[in-house]
Amino acid sequence: MIDNLPYIAVAFFVAFGIYTLMFKKNLIKIAIGVCLIENGVNLFLITLGYRKGAVAPIYTMAPSGQNMVLPTPQALTLTSIVIGIATTALILSVAMMIYKHYGTLDTDEVRRLRG
């Protein structure tokens, strides 16, 4: 059970993110929802590479005979975090532009495009 704790956390992150996306009307909160899902996915990736009692995957000065955690998911997660920063920055800057023109962040009022 305790080993599955990270996966439960992943499920919570993603579920909260989807909840935020579906039921919140503020554009900033939607950006937060995207971030939550992203954190969930990052946690999922990093958990995949985790091995119990293993050391960091650095060969220099590593104690011999001990398991190492998988380095690939860590590299993937780092890349994904960097991409996530760009995404969040872009979402927030577009939200800023919307606020400038509409004077509101409420999704019910930002609705000039329809039909």
Place this chain on the structure above:
Amino acid sequence: MSILLNNSPILILALPLLAAFLIPLIGRINKKTVGIFSALVLAISLVFTILLAVKVITVGPQIYVFGAKSSGLTLPSGLNVPIRIMFQVDAMGIFMGLITATVSFLGAIYSLAFIKKTEGMDNFYSLLLLLTVGMFGMEFTGDLFNFFVFLEIASIASVALIAYRGIDFGEPAEAGFKYMVVSSISALVVLFAIGILYGEYDLLNIAALANVIKYSQLDKIALALLLPVLAMKSGAVPMHMWTPDAYSEAPAPITMILVAASQASLYALFRIVFSLYNVNSNTLAAGWIIIIFGVLSMFIGVTMAIVQKDIKRLMAYHAVSQTGYMLLGVGVGLAVLSNPVALKEYGITSLEGGIFHIMNHAMYKGLLFLTAGALFFRTGTRNLNKMGGLAHSMKYTTIFFIIGAAAIAGLPPFNGFASKLLIYESVYKFNPLLSIIAMVVSILTLASFVKVFHSAFLGPKLPQFNDVQEVPQSMILSMAILSCVIIFFGLFPDLIVKNLVHPAVMALVEQVKYTGTVLGGM
């Protein structure tokens, strides 16, 4: 020369990527040259793509491994695993690459005159080049995680381009926000699915994964995650809500490139169901899911298009509807994949129709969006009710519009007819009803474009458009090139199907062709 040719898969991407970051520097010195510079870079990229296409078709799939000679790594224990990052360009990948290269080159040429505001112009071209890089990467990569990275590059660049006019108007920013949320969610779901596959098999390479995939419960979950989000990115109903907004609010040349970008997602969908899962999965069920997406997109897209008043919004709904044809053609091919008799009888033809339609659609829908951009450029409106009598003053644009409209409605001798006929006759053998729906949708498409033609071009000359003239030469040039391509494809469809489309279809159907090129060399 041969060094250049051997490294062409990476050069096609590296040149625009490098240029994208050089452009702000060049813009500091002279704002006027950035457009010409990026068109030049994209032209070089196009030449390399054509050379690579010739090589792929004549010699076979090309592999480019980053930082090593071979894709594998032999461990001391004798185990050989493909762990390197690589580009794997087969006939299908290069088919999409040709579309991307053509469309982005013509988009850059068109932008030379279309983008008048010099402020932020260098950013526009930087982003255009980055979008091109993202699309090329999605099409060439042989690695799932790389695919995710390029998907994000393409979506971030396209969001910034959709919201390009957001400084002055509210609507583009709104469309950009919508597209950003949709594409970041879909990219994260793709990453989650990649995580599942990696956790199960410890592999990221598509070919190596395809070799060991077992279609277990986890693989089913991964497929169920990947299929809808990639369909969403390609704009299929019922996840099409971003398409009309994003397509109508982006600048016209960008809309044309965005069509190709959605098709890159479509390509990824096909790559996953054919090259990664292939007959391991339940192809009949997956095929029917794609067919249902396709029929819904075709029908709902066209019925929504008929009532539109905004010319670009109307065309955007038609883009949704035309995506349905591709999904239908390929879905039928996938449904009969594990049945060799049916596959030979009509499955291959239907796949050819679907794949050929991708290229045709990129060409004629690009042309139509460019003509809509030309109308907007001169009249300053996209509302069809406010336009009229423009055939008097914009003769070339009128001719180009007629060519594009005839092609999208599937009239001979234009290219839309060639691919639609392939789809009709093969889908009829699978299920006559689907074929009839496709034909009805085609008629509705024609009706809707007759309406556009009537309200925008015909009628007496309106007084408020007295000083409207033909658009500048660079815009005419890119529209003329697209028209020539459309007519050429329409007159000689056999040539294209035999040399480009059929190899692409076989590269999808025969999984061994894809996996063998990586694993065979080890």
